[in-house]
Amino acid sequence: MNPVRKQRLIVVLAILAGLAVAVGLAVYALRQNINLFYTPQQVVSGEAPIDTKMRVGGLVVDGSVRRDPDTLDVTFAVTDGKGTFDIHYQGILPDLFREGQGIVANGTLVSRDRFEAEEVLAKHDETYMPPEVQDALEKAGHPGNAGKKAESGSGGAYSGSYSGE
């Protein structure tokens, strides 16, 4: 390679490397703000502030969903395997809301174990399969969705390896 080009290549790569490091550090420093939600572990450990508007996320604990028969009130627990707390919501839940499913809730943390949600969003995982395949898997003795999700770690979104009770 001729020396002029070589020098240009070095300068360009140096600029790129410098910028990549700068962006990396900025993202690392700001990741608390870039992360969409607090995990149950952060809520339970006290990292998430009380009485502040924020988002929390986690997996809905199997068997924890309690609906009020007369109103739209619903309470359920979310977990990431390292912490669990209750979410209370009044309204219509998204279609994909299920036990064992990941959710993100927008609202206020009232206490360390209770979150008042104004909005509940369903996360869906990256597995796609037809209903017949799901049935066949269940018949063959494989756990349903919750077990599969826990094994794969759901793309690292939930650090805990929660498996349904």
Place this chain on the structure above:
Amino acid sequence: MWKTIKRWYHQLGSPVYFYRFSSAVLPWLLPISVVLLGVGLAWGLAWAPVERYQGDSYRIIYIHVPASSGALMGYIAMGVAGLVALVWRMKMAEVMLKALAPFGAVLAAVSLVTGALWGKPTWGTYWQWDARMTSMLILLFLYLGIIALQSAIRDPRQAARAASLLAMVGVINVVIVKYSVEWLQTLHQGSTLKVVGESSIDAAMKWPLLISMLGLWLLYAANVLMRARTEVLNRERRAGWVRKLVSRPRGI
């Protein structure tokens, strides 16, 4: 192997050779890409099985994923073209950089719109400022920035130099788009298709997805070749071979 690559690089770096090469490739590339895309989309949208939880609404994956991956790959290609244009001052790399931008910008926009339409029935929201969506929006702005930069500077070589730098720096954002779902807490789920290891999508749903992805990528490539040909003719309009080409009734 290395020698062949080097020869290709030098040959395709020559506008005349590129023009002839693309004349030979395009009549095949364009129809193949349209057929693949048509087959993949029809198969995915009409015949692929429904999803166990999402029902039919998951089918937008057959547009969303090809468009997103095309936008990301197009940007990486622009970054590489930018590096070659900056360091080796190769004119064809400048042409490629310009040719890659418009279709890529369209794909990024398609990805954002289909993502929003998919988000409403599944997540329950059109838009959240999560890292994946925000970085994808930035990717669209980078594409638009490169198009704007190139039309703002009159001298094509000066314009290409400015755009090359933006293209290369923007590649950092592609890395963020790709890994945002792994490094950060996002509403968007992780990647389904994996280069290494098993993809977490049923085979009956995966094949139409792969076919429409390939079809869209080839369509993008065909579009880039067509744009690059026009740009080459425009830049080389005073060169002998272009004069000869336009004076003859049939192509080169």
